[in-house]
Amino acid sequence: MIFNSERLKVARQRRKLSGKALADLAGLTSVTISKAENGHQVDTETVSKLALALAYPIEFFFMDTPEVLDPDTVSFRSLKKMSAAERDASLAAGSIGVALYQWIDDRFHLPEPDLIDLNKERTRPDTAARLLRQHWGLGDRPIGNVIKLLESKGVRVLSLSENTRNVDAYSFWSGDRPYVFLNQEKTAERSIFDCAHELGHLVLHNHAGAKNDKGAEFQADRFASAFLMPEADIKNEISYVISPQQIIRTKSRWKVSAMALSYRLHSLKLLSDWSYRSFCIELGKLGYRGGEPNGIERETSAVLAKVLSALWSKKLTKNDISRELGVPLEEIETLIFGLAGPLQAPSDWPPMSLVTS
Numbered sequence: 001m002i003f004n005s006e007r008l009k010v011a012r013q014r015r016k017l018s019g020k021a022l023a024d025l026a027g028l029t030s031v032t033i034s035k036a037e038n039g040h041q042v043d044t045e046t047v048s049k050l051a052l053a054l055a056y057p058i059e060f061f062f063m064d065t066p067e068v069l070d071p072d073t074v075s076f077r078s079l080k081k082m083s084a085a086e087r088d089a090s091l092a093a094g095s096i097g098v099a100l101y102q103w104i105d106d107r108f109h110l111p112e113p114d115l116i117d118l119n120k121e122r123t124r125p126d127t128a129a130r131l132l133r134q135h136w137g138l139g140d141r142p143i144g145n146v147i148k149l150l151e152s153k154g155v156r157v158l159s160l161s162e163n164t165r166n167v168d169a170y171s172f173w174s175g176d177r178p179y180v181f182l183n184q185e186k187t188a189e190r191s192i193f194d195c196a197h198e199l200g201h202l203v204l205h206n207h208a209g210a211k212n213d214k215g216a217e218f219q220a221d222r223f224a225s226a227f228l229m230p231e232a233d234i235k236n237e238i239s240y241v242i243s244p245q246q247i248i249r250t251k252s253r254w255k256v257s258a259m260a261l262s263y264r265l266h267s268l269k270l271l272s273d274w275s276y277r278s279f280c281i282e283l284g285k286l287g288y289r290g291g292e293p294n295g296i297e298r299e300t301s302a303v304l305a306k307v308l309s310a311l312w313s314k315k316l317t318k319n320d321i322s323r324e325l326g327v328p329l330e331e332i333e334t335l336i337f338g339l340a341g342p343l344q345a346p347s348d349w350p351p352m353s354l355v356t357s
Helices: 005-014 019-026 030-037 044-054 058-062 084-105 125-135 146-152 188-204 216-228 231-237 244-253 258-267 273-285 302-313 318-325 329-335
Strands: 156-160 169-174 177-183
Touching: 005 030, 005 044, 005 058, 005 084, 019 030, 019 044, 030 044, 044 058, 084 156, 084 169, 084 177, 084 318, 084 329, 125 188, 125 216, 146 156, 146 188, 146 302, 156 329, 169 188, 177 188, 188 216, 188 258, 216 258, 244 258, 244 273, 258 273, 302 318, 318 329
Parallel strands: 156 177
Antiparallel strands: 169 177
16 A cells, blocks of 8 residues: 555644644654655554544545645635635645545435636626526525525535634635535624625636635625625615614525625615714624624535435445545534434435435
8 A cells, every 4th residue: 555645734734733743743753744745655653653643544544645725726715814724724624525525426416517607707796696696597586595506506515614713615616516615613694605705706716716816805795795685686675774773684584694784785875885884883883793693594515414314324324434535534524514314304405316325
């Protein structure tokens, strides 16, 4: 068996360890770690020490080379806020997430991606949102479940538990497969907005991440706002805004935060500059800047719920996935929204059948 240096990097980055920190923890030298990560084969004792220090199964280090995500093609929302260790840990989680979905794709028939390239509309994100809604036949109605919608259109949605608000969400294309990762540290409303924001990146900045366009984050925000809160529906429901309490009462229709609805109303000129500033101050005093009092139920993955349910019927569990991928069970659980089988998947979701038994 050949020791895989890329897998050592993934495991080290998932633990947010520098090479020196791993060396100290494993009782090895920094030179040994450097050589191991640069393709030098290591002896059995060294592998055992590395596996113990990283709490990864020994088998993990001898599997095929994982997909290594290029930071330039990943759309991190808060790149300036996060540390290099946080960024690398999130990218490593992305590598494991791709491996997980490759494992699922080998066993299940999943929806094929049905996104359209709207790169030419990136300077007109409201138009892009309307075009995608038209492509998906959504009309102007509110979206009942955003994650479920994206999954039905072939987007692979996974969760992050990075225990930091600096990493809120990111997305990327792996070949022809679009991926979205959502941090579960945020409120349900903000997580939904993050999901729509990342959808914006996938269709506006296809395979290019967000680094090649200084306005990419603004564009994705505008896309998410228009996609979740269509202009016609907003104006039909709220023709005249009189108070922050009105925003609090109506925001659940679109499953967004009070601040996000205020922003949308202002962008549609239903709130003046002065009213928008005043409303934001008042909403902040009421606890709506950093949280969402009396918030909605958090969305989760319909696909992963269905997968776990189907696996359970074959007497297979998350432990089997963990063992076959060679990763700790905790890594699987953080990616699948903490779901546990057996589960009752949404009744209106298409039947999920195993490709192989």
